[in-house]
Amino acid sequence: MVSQVSFSLEPNGFVAIGAYVTALLLISPDAKSYQYAIADPYPFVMTLQSNFVVALLLSGFLAALLALVLSFPVFRVRGDYLAIVTLGFGFIIKILAINHPEVTNGSLGLNDIPEFSNLYWTGGLAIVAVVVVLNIVNSKFGRAMKAVRDDEDAAIAMGVNTFKAKTLAFCTSAFFEGVGGGLLAALLTSISPDLFDFFFTFQLLIIIVLGGLGSTTGAIIGTVLVMGGSEWMRFLDEPMNLFGYETTAMPGMRMVVFSLVLIFYYAFCS
Amino acid sequence: MDLTMFMQQMVNGFSLGSMYALIAIGYTMVYGVLRLINFAHGDIMMVGGFLGFFGMEVLGLPFVAAVLLAIVGAALLGMASDRVAYRPLREAPKISLLITAIGVSFFLENAFNVFFGGVPRAFPVPAYLEVMVEFFGLMMPMSAVIVPIMTAFLLSVILWILFKTKYGMAIRALAFDVGTVNLMGIDANRVITLVFGMGSALAAVGGIFWAVNYPSVEPMMGVLVGLKAFAAAVVGGIGSVGGAVLGGLIIGFTEVVVIAFFPELGGYKDAFAFIFLILILLFKPTGILGIDFEKSRF
Numbered sequence: 001m002v003s004q005v006s007f008s009l010e011p012n013g014f015v016a017i018g019a020y021v022t023a024l025l026l027i028s029p030d031a032k033s034y035q036y037a038i039a040d041p042y043p044f045v046m047t048l049q050s051n052f053v054v055a056l057l058l059s060g061f062l063a064a065l066l067a068l069v070l071s072f073p074v075f076r077v078r079g080d081y082l083a084i085v086t087l088g089f090g091f092i093i094k095i096l097a098i099n100h101p102e103v104t105n106g107s108l109g110l111n112d113i114p115e116f117s118n119l120y121w122t123g124g125l126a127i128v129a130v131v132v133v134l135n136i137v138n139s140k141f142g143r144a145m146k147a148v149r150d151d152e153d154a155a156i157a158m159g160v161n162t163f164k165a166k167t168l169a170f171c172t173s174a175f176f177e178g179v180g181g182g183l184l185a186a187l188l189t190s191i192s193p194d195l196f197d198f199f200f201t202f203q204l205l206i207i208i209v210l211g212g213l214g215s216t217t218g219a220i221i222g223t224v225l226v227m228g229g230s231e232w233m234r235f236l237d238e239p240m241n242l243f244g245y246e247t248t249a250m251p252g253m254r255m256v257v258f259s260l261v262l263i264f265y266y267a268f269c270s
Numbered sequence: 271m272d273l274t275m276f277m278q279q280m281v282n283g284f285s286l287g288s289m290y291a292l293i294a295i296g297y298t299m300v301y302g303v304l305r306l307i308n309f310a311h312g313d314i315m316m317v318g319g320f321l322g323f324f325g326m327e328v329l330g331l332p333f334v335a336a337v338l339l340a341i342v343g344a345a346l347l348g349m350a351s352d353r354v355a356y357r358p359l360r361e362a363p364k365i366s367l368l369i370t371a372i373g374v375s376f377f378l379e380n381a382f383n384v385f386f387g388g389v390p391r392a393f394p395v396p397a398y399l400e401v402m403v404e405f406f407g408l409m410m411p412m413s414a415v416i417v418p419i420m421t422a423f424l425l426s427v428i429l430w431i432l433f434k435t436k437y438g439m440a441i442r443a444l445a446f447d448v449g450t451v452n453l454m455g456i457d458a459n460r461v462i463t464l465v466f467g468m469g470s471a472l473a474a475v476g477g478i479f480w481a482v483n484y485p486s487v488e489p490m491m492g493v494l495v496g497l498k499a500f501a502a503a504v505v506g507g508i509g510s511v512g513g514a515v516l517g518g519l520i521i522g523f524t525e526v527v528v529i530a531f532f533p534e535l536g537g538y539k540d541a542f543a544f545i546f547l548i549l550i551l552l553f554k555p556t557g558i559l560g561i562d563f564e565k566s567r568f
Contacts, residue, residue, distance in 0.1 A: 076555075081551055084504055088547050092541050095541040098537060202372045202376075259376035260377060262376075266370045
């Protein structure tokens with residue numbers, strides 16, 4: 001959810017925060033006691049424990065809190081510079097996760113996360129998120145955000161506190177990215193810093209741009225198109241019979257086709 | 271740490287910084303004319319490294335010929351990427367351009383991954399680049415001497431093109447105002463393609479130096495280096511070629527020298543470029559050689 005023309009390239013960082021918070025709260029002390037291979041965990045890491053709902057909420061709140069702190073430096077710049085600064089922060093979060101094995105188990109990541117996520121949780125929370133976001137968009141704050149999105153200078157002239165509007169949008173999206181990270185951790189059952197690479201953010205960026213920037217409906221349609229499409233294209237990785245030629249399995253072929261489709265769609269259809 | 275050791279690290283930093291600088295110039299020039307963060311630039315550097323590798327291993331070319339092959343190949347690839355992925359979008363919103371840049375980046379990474387495999391391949395470094403030379407009491411491999419010299423040479427070529435030739439004048443004019451350039455009868459598209467060719471050629475040289483230094487090539491080698499070089503371009507002041515070189519050297523030096531003095535910070539090596547970037551943008555958003563984007567370029 002990026003509601004300004006300046007877009008944040010940081011979702012991977014917030015998703016990572018959410019995923020680690022949920023993972024630390026859900027993994028049983030027993031499972032924690034044997035998986036820290038690089039360094040001994042801090043005592044408080046061993047005592048962290050909660051149920052799934054609390055873990056998800058905490059993931060969201062901590063991500064939003066971080067967004068609040070980061071909004072002070074981030075919103076001093078606009079446009080492309082904002083994209084670059086957020087890209088940098090997202091990367092620094094990943095580096096921090098690698099370098100604090102006492103909490104995150106470093107590059108080995110955390111394993112044996114109980115598998116709480118299922119279609120009801122993820123789908124249900126996605127619906128909740130859409131309802132909440134639509135409510136915000138149609139509120140006073142939402143109108144301020146839209147004004148900033150359409151023309152920041154005009155919004156300033158109209159007396160809109162643009163910093164507040166941007167920070168609210170940033171924190172709201174960080175909250176849902178954190179919750180999404182928690183769901184991801186409880187779906188995959190194991191996480192590591194490499195999961196939260198630039199690739200993750202770029203994928204989200206493709207989704208929202210394809211669906212239409214600043215549109216909530218667009219974000220949903222974009223997700224269905226991109227994720228559905230890339231699952232559908234899995235057959236490309238398998239061995240195939242092309243006009244009588246037997247090809248061998250080529251893992252990664254679907255990403256080649258996906259990126260070509262993306263380039264040609266934008267070059268010739270937009 | 272004694273003086274020799276310190277000087278040794280300075281040389282290493284200079285060599286690493288030169289590589290960042292070579293790649294950063296391409297970012298800064300493309301940003302100057304198109305206002306596009308060309309995310310595919312790091313992958314063009316990777317292709318340059320691979321072309322050098324293939325030139326030597328498959329075609330059996332000598333090193334210098336393989337470098338020339340990589341330069342020509344990468345320049346053609348850069349121009350082709352502009353023709354296919356960016357030129358149709360000149361009038362489109364900037365964000366579409368960014369998405370096709372990410373598309374080109376994914377395409378190059380995954381295509382090389384599928385066809386040549388993701389396992390790093392040893393780069394056949396010629397023996398004369400590995401010879402240790404003594405230089406005022408410092409021992410260093412020949413490559414550490416050649417890399418900065420080549421960078422300085424290529425930089426002067428680029429500056430000569432930019433400031434002494436008609437094409438360079440067109441590039442500077444384009445960075446200043448696209449509309450007027452078209453009115454002057456200059457084919458803006460041709461000039462932009464030329465910029466991509468020049469940037470990609472430099473990236474290929476950077477890629478080969480990288481492959482010589484860490485003697486291997488692999489499809490993902492360009493991702494992090496590319497982003498760090500971009501950070502270098504912004505630190506130096508994006509849009510300025512001199513700034514890109516300065517930023518590259520600063521980030522290269524920092525990575526080497528901080529690790530030499532504080533080995534315990536080694537894990538954060540890859541974050542320095544971004545920390546620098548954030549600090550610079552917060553205190554001087556236009557970068558060190560700050561160019562006011564409303565006034566002049568390069």
